[in-house]
Amino acid sequence: MKVVIAGLGTVGRGLLKALSKKKSELWRAYEFSPKVVAAVKSDGAFLDENGLDPASVVSSLDGRGYEEHSAWVSGYTALEAIRDLDFDVLVEATPTNVESGEPGLSHILTALEREKDIVTSNKGPLVIAFEKLMEAARERGRILRYEATVGGAMPVFSLVEKCLRGNKITAIKGILNGTTNYILTRMTYERVPFDIALKEAQELGYAEANPSFDIEGIDAACKLVILANAIMGIRAKLSDVEIVGITRITPEAIELAREDGYLIKHVAQIEEGVLEVSLRLVDEKSPLAVGGTLNVVSVSTDLAGEFTVIGRGAGEETVSAVLNDLIDIWLERRRALAR
Amino acid sequence: MDVELEDVPGQLIKVLEPIAKGGGNIVGVVHHRNHARGSLVKVTVTFDLSEPKRLDEILSELRKRKISILRMGGERKTHAMTAILIGHVFATNIKDTIDRVMATGAAVRKVDARIKSPEEVSSVKLIIEADTEEELTRACQELKKAGREKDLFIIRS
DSSP: OEEEEEOOSHHHHHHHHHHHHTHHHHHHHHOOOOEEEEEEETTEEEEOTTOOOHHHHHHHHHSSOGGGSTTEEETOOHHHHHHHSOOSEEEEOOOOOTTTOTTHHHHHHHHHHTTOEEEEOOHHHHHHHHHHHHHHHHHTTOOEEOGGGTTTTSOSHHHHHHHSTTOOEEEEEEEOOHHHHHHHHHHHHSOOOHHHHHHHHHHTTSSOSSTHHHHTSHHHHHHHHHHHHHHSOOOOOGGGSEEOOSTTOOHHHHHHHHHTTEEEEEEEEEETTEEEEEEEEEETTSTTOOOTTEEEEEEEETTTEEEEEEEEOSSGGGHHHHHHHHHHHHHHHHHHHHO | OEEEEESSTTSHHHHHHHHHHTTEEEEEEEEEEEEEETTEEEEEEEEEESSGGGHHHHHHHHHHTTOEEEEOOGGGOOEEEEEEEEESTTTTOHHHHHHHHHTTTOEEEEEEEEOSOSSSOEEEEEEEEESSHHHHHHHHHHHHHHHHHTTOEEEEO
């Protein structure tokens, strides 16, 4: 299986690392030995039609002289790779843009036109054009997987698709942004004011220099849109979500809540067709009462009742979801060949 | 529960019977003769009910007997919600905010406030109780509406 990786941030780089580290295990367990024919950054690409050595790409990126790498081609773009190279699966891991979905959206559409399978960790394209992308994939008989887009490493879509067949999902409630959960947790247990907790989150690399995407609730709302479309069949857009950020919280409010056994959490929920992201009082014994940067999703179903998944919502752990999607495609294609 | 009864013999039993039959344990009976209205007198009957669901059964029997119920006690409201308001809660007339919630039929059972200084925002906790889920939803909607008008930030359970 030949793979093009678009985007070499935490996820793209992490995937190369995992492929190198788990090379023999992946072969033993699944006879899976993917060849990365292109790993593309914003300023150029590592290219090798016989498959790159992932470890050498990672170490050249970790150092400074990646331009010196023998496979480096300066100025080569992801779109060129997707249009021109011979490959089977695109891993779309470029930065999220929720206004246009680009460049990820064009990457995915172009790859689908060329009849390639897709794994995306980039939310933007799905938030902008979920139905269009699924339709395009269906028409061409391609697989489009996106487990990493919601809840990072946590299995949500695979779990619902594969372990809850026949269930109807009636409601979803969760904490879908680790940065805001970290800030709220610090405010709750260390009595730190909002601005200080935000600064800490930035220094630890949890929050961006411009944190509004997280603290205004937009990131969580995007994930809610994908959940609504993917597992509840609600054709919702970002503008359908009622979004309230966390900036107006006070330490006194947290104190008042705790006196009655509540925590204040930034909860994203879909109930009776309404999508909402807002600060809510959550019982401290509730499964939603997770601390730090953890994410959590509680799904209500008609047959199985309610179940909850807790895990790492961002960072290098996200690679786990991308790798699983990739292996899934490999196994599916191999089964199809055997038939 | 407050009822209004004719101040003649044999009236009280009309009230107590349905309560006892409905599984209620009568804790106390107080006549308020100073609240008499003509020949009618206000009587407070206090009772425990281990199966709260049977309250409707008791109430319908009392209605059948044409007993006039003036007031039902606080324990009856079974749906509760906590809401914390952040903003200039007092400067924007907290009494009006609470009155508007109460106008939906719900009750504001507790108010707890943290005020730092008159210039800064305050944080105020309200515990709201209602008889039914629908009543609670209405109270919540009214609170949200008041919050929007008064620029109050609301965090609810």
